[in-house]
Amino acid sequence: MKQVICQNLTSKILSLGFILLLTFSTSLNAQEGDPANGKSLFNANCAACHKLDAPMTGPALRNVEARLYDEEGLDREWLNAWIRNSNALIKSGDAYANKIYNEWNQTAMNAFPQLSDQDISDILAYTAVDPCELNPQSSPDCPGYIPPPQGDDQAGTGGISNNLILGALAVLFGLLAMALILVKRTLNRFAEAKGIEVIAETKRKPIWKAFVENQFLVLVTAIFFLLASGYFVYGYFMQVGVDQGYEPIQPIHYSHRIHAGDNGIDCKYCHSSARVSKHSGIPSLNICMNCHKSISQVAETTQQDGLKEFGVDYNAEIQKLYEAVGWDGTAYTGESKPVKWIRIHNLPDFAYFNHSQHVSVAGVECQTCHGPVEEMEIMYQHSPLTMGWCINCHRETNVKVKDNGYYTKIHEELSKKYGVEQLTAAQMGGLECGKCHY
């Protein structure tokens, strides 16, 4: 028995020694962190709550190791303990751990037991990299910083200069016409003075007189004009009350192109009520903040695109959102104010339309009615939203009966009645007046 215990002991001592050796060797390596690996580790583990240069859910981490050492006298060992399990460190009564925990509204930092010493030193190496060394353009404080061209001003002057050129051209053409008339006059006067007779046009019957005298032509023209004006008047009356192409300027410039197109966010992420209710509601600002809590600036390329192509300062638009929702960069101030969005799609009050019926039950794609929203920089009304348009779709669209137990019986009965394989929405009663008007 004794022997067995001894064996266990020796093996334990051995393994302990091995672990010691390992930690020693890694701590030797730990002096040299790899900032590149550190960056990917930082982005995967830390960036949810920490930025390098700005406070977020947790404090900014630029040069955190050096700062901690200079200001608090805390070394790598403390940092390792904090990162692996901050909660245990707080509970152990560590003074600085408790101080920082309380300073940040007792937000508990997640534990990262899976990070090795090497991982942590990589991350810390990344936080210690001087941003100016990598890219002198990263901040105006860098020595090699060259201020970017003022895209906003350029766009502004571009617009003005276009108008100016057009105006100048118009004036130029006006002057040219005037000059020609004047030249002709003076030439005539010269001719008169010299006694040269300007050849007068031979008197012919004026064309309008010939036209009036030809009654057939007058009749045909009259009929033509009547029909043409009838066509235009009809066209004009038919578009009254139709807002197709309506494209108002919203109080905050929101680009569906970037959100739904480039980033592929589902329509129903923001317009979640389209799934379950009559309306596809305008998202409340807390939904914007789901992402924009951490995205306070767009990518530099996106910003330049916005300035050049659309004349929009996206970063300023995000600031408008922050102001409306009352977000000071790290916390809500509680002072919010409503955003006066302008409603684009608006059915008359006498027509009933239900989003969930179309989106959830029928499985109609949003784009069927709203058009290529994922390409729209500025949202506009794609469809006419007239009754004829509704009816047309109901006539052409087959009801989605697959995997829908609710429709099984009625589908069979109606199929027999109409003698068809596939039922359209119209055959299901989609043309009945009372379905939409009551």
Next chain:
Amino acid sequence: MHINMKIALKYITVLVMLVGFVSCQKNSRPNYQYMPNMYEPVGYETYQESDAFANGVEAQLPAEGTIPRGDFMPYEIEDTNEGYEEAKANLKSPLDSIQVDYTEGKVLYDIYCGICHGTKGNGKGKLVEREKILGVPSYDDQGRAITTGSIYHVIYYGKNTMGSYANQLNENERWQVVAYVEKLKAELEK
């Protein structure tokens, strides 16, 4: 010469009229309506401005201490560190194995969660791949060690950078998503 001038004048008038017609089509304002009093609702509309309430907005928050009608159960656990620990340890799903619908869970998960957490739950959603949002953990992260209760709690209140999804998903839908997340977690841990 006089005739020339007259013809020019005619052309100019036609041109001006055309320009006038075209410039009337302005897409930044809504079109005319035949009978606005049939188009515009008499009652208040959800988002409209109105002087019916002090803050000038028709949409109001529910009165404090009230709950909606129907089978609504308030979520009692508070949004604190202790609440999180309590939910993590004790909260269980009310759905039994028959009620769990992974198809519905997947649809909802892909809309609301997959964009960051990835459709496989590995923390590599499209926004993460494009480096818009960083630091999204995989569901098999050891430090977090998520449980049924903690998933529900975090969907309900949000945590750190993640916001609350309580207004986009109702109670049943939240539990469906929880079930689906647990399925993803189990697949990741394989």
